[in-house]
Amino acid sequence: MPETKQIIDRAEKVLMHTYGRYPLVLERGEGMYVYDNDGKQYLDFASGIGVFALGYNNPEYNKAVSEQLCKLTHTSNYYYCLKSVEAAEKFTKASGMDRVFFTNSGTEAVEGALKLARKYYYNKHGVADSEIISMQHSFHGRSMGSVTVTGTESYRIPFEPLIGNVKFADFNDLESVKALVTERTCAVIMETLQGEGGINPATVDFIKGVRELCTKNGILLILDEVQCGMGRSGAMFCYQKFGVKPDIVTSAKGLGSGVPVGAFAATEEVAAALVPGDHGSTYGGNPLVCAAVSKVFDLFEELHLLDNVNSVAPYLTETLLKIKEKHSDIIVEQRGIGFMQGLEFRFDVHGIVKAGMDNGLITIAAGKNVIRFLPPLIASKADVDEMAEKLEKAINAVDKEGNLK
Numbered sequence: 001m002p003e004t005k006q007i008i009d010r011a012e013k014v015l016m017h018t019y020g021r022y023p024l025v026l027e028r029g030e031g032m033y034v035y036d037n038d039g040k041q042y043l044d045f046a047s048g049i050g051v052f053a054l055g056y057n058n059p060e061y062n063k064a065v066s067e068q069l070c071k072l073t074h075t076s077n078y079y080y081c082l083k084s085v086e087a088a089e090k091f092t093k094a095s096g097m098d099r100v101f102f103t104n105s106g107t108e109a110v111e112g113a114l115k116l117a118r119k120y121y122y123n124k125h126g127v128a129d130s131e132i133i134s135m136q137h138s139f140h141g142r143s144m145g146s147v148t149v150t151g152t153e154s155y156r157i158p159f160e161p162l163i164g165n166v167k168f169a170d171f172n173d174l175e176s177v178k179a180l181v182t183e184r185t186c187a188v189i190m191e192t193l194q195g196e197g198g199i200n201p202a203t204v205d206f207i208k209g210v211r212e213l214c215t216k217n218g219i220l221l222i223l224d225e226v227q228c229g230m231g232r233s234g235a236m237f238c239y240q241k242f243g244v245k246p247d248i249v250t251s252a253k254g255l256g257s258g259v260p261v262g263a264f265a266a267t268e269e270v271a272a273a274l275v276p277g278d279h280g281s282t283y284g285g286n287p288l289v290c291a292a293v294s295k296v297f298d299l300f301e302e303l304h305l306l307d308n309v310n311s312v313a314p315y316l317t318e319t320l321l322k323i324k325e326k327h328s329d330i331i332v333e334q335r336g337i338g339f340m341q342g343l344e345f346r347f348d349v350h351g352i353v354k355a356g357m358d359n360g361l362i363t364i365a366a367g368k369n370v371i372r373f374l375p376p377l378i379a380s381k382a383d384v385d386e387m388a389e390k391l392e393k394a395i396n397a398v399d400k401e402g403n404l405k
């Protein structure tokens with residue numbers, strides 16, 4: 001096998017420089033652990049950014065995907081296929097939505113949701129040019145529509161002109177949303193629990209208030225659950241924890257648990273706005289990824305993943321709070337729900353994340369100052385203990401400004 005340094009040098013010559021990558025070459029995974037090119041083991045509390053809901057290398061998942069691989073991987077959407085039907089039935093049942101469209105990624109799910117909202121408005125009012133309200137500090141993906149509704153200026157400005165008619169309210173400030181509503185507003189889009197923006201959960205009052213505001217004004221509520229959905233909160237979808245229902249939901253990441261797939265789903269009335277010719281995707285929801293999605297839903301039940309999240313998450317919270325108390329000079333706050341939690345530091349956390357890797361722990365930053373914990377949904381209390389032990393070493397490896405000693 002080529003040496004780690006050689007692989008990194010080759011990568012730096014041919015891959016676009018769109019990521020500040022850590023000098024880690026990953027080779028294989030097993031359960032809660034990934035292994036690098038030199039065979040070093042890492043406890044993974046990032047799950048490939050919330051993707052590996054089942055952990056690595058689940059044998060039943062592998063079997064379902066490889067069986068489909070050897071049978072039929074692709075049909076195009078001009079024909080039916082049993083696996084897509086099964087995946088759609090399980091997705092709509094779990095989300096409480098009526099119809100679903102499968103995409104290849106989270107950003108495509110958001111694009112689809114935005115198109116659906118605009119088409120619904122167009123059908124209802126006979127005019128286009130509708131407006132969308134999004135939130136500050138939100139993240140919705142990297143394609144043009146998704147970038148437009150992402151609440152971080154540096155992600156947007158270099159790519160202007162964007163899709164237009166998007167305004168930003170302050171997350172968890174209902175009055176700021178109300179102030180932006182006009183008769184042309186077609187949708188409010190938000191994450192139920194903001195991920196990339198720093199692990200900011202919606203408050204119950206805010207999300208219920210936005211739901212009511214939307215219903216009263218005939219505005220569609222789009223909840224982006226690409227990261228916080230698929231069991232991460234301890235409910236199949238995070239909005240179920242809050243007791244609200246969106247008109248459109250987006251999903252990806254844990255949905256495929258390794259294969260690239262996303263989805264947007266809607267109520268019958270809203271979904272009816274899209275008719276043949278309005279939207280499509282060559283690969284979207286092909287039999288290979290749908291075999292994975294279908295098996296993921298089965299394994300959620302077989303492995304009692306929601307029960308596991310609900311029984312281990314309070315221990316994760318408690319553990320992170322203890323770490324916060326111990327290091328109260330450098331840690332500001334612990335936030336999050338279920339297996340989607342964060343610790344906010346007074347400084348840039350990339351030094352600690354790096355030191356974690358040196359100590360065999362993978363975590364990720366959310367923004368500059370927050371370390372994000374997104375373990376596979378199979379994580380146990382013992383895994384939380386092991387994480388805490390390794391994180392402690394990583395924290396002690398940096399100075400009071402967060403720089404590696």
Ligand SMILES: *Cc1c(COP(=O)(O)O)cnc(C)c1O
Nearest residue numbers: 105106107139140141195226227
């Ligand atoms: C990751 C993410 C996306 C984008 O998903 P991709 O699969 O990377 O395109 C969209 N919304 C949220 C909330 C996300 O966390």
